[in-house]
Amino acid sequence: MNRLNCFVFLFCLLFSGTTFALRCGHSLVQPGDYKEEVIDKCGEPDSVESHYERRGNVNRADVSQFNFNGQRRFPSNSFNYGQSNYAEIEVFVEEWIYDFGSLRLRKLLRFENGRLKEIENRGKGRYRR
Template sequence: MRALWLAVAMSLVWVPVTAQAASLRCGTALVSDGASKSDVLAKCGEPLAKETRRESEEVKTRDGDTSTKHVVEKTIDEWTYNFGPNRLVQVVVFENGKLVDVKSAGYGR
């Protein structure tokens, strides 16, 4: 029985982490999670396109028996980079000015 528990514990050590880190390679520079828009601009240059939108999210907090709701506003910026026909187009997503995601689209032109 002890061997079984040891095997289970050891197998949990090798469980892969599912959290994905957002990163973008621009030439020899690399930008990743939490980078500012100015950092991305300095390392990757001006994007092909920029879009900005505002989103609202209702957040519930609980303090003992009291539950409170409030609305959180955030600014979402999406910058599109086209690095040419041999690389995928990259859409860089910022939330309140910080890099949170990088999405790949089709091949560039």
């Protein structure tokens, strides 16, 4: 039973929200934060790369065959019709790298339109004097 409790604890720890966060001093940076908040907590990044990405978005609006009473609105041989549109949007992406030294992992922070979307580990940091 003790092993099971330990496994459940580690599993919960692995998938808790704060494990996907970055600790800068006494502050915690996590997805959803704005760039200004991250700079206030962690300082300036070691490197910054930025680019635009075009993404497609499909919106579809279907017209149901049934009305609010649950009765058929159209004859049984009719079909659903609807409208769909495809729109491309441009997303401004910035990738920041923080190198906290050889005792910690380097971190890549990915921002989309000014908000932090994800934090990735980038291997061992470099030695600093």
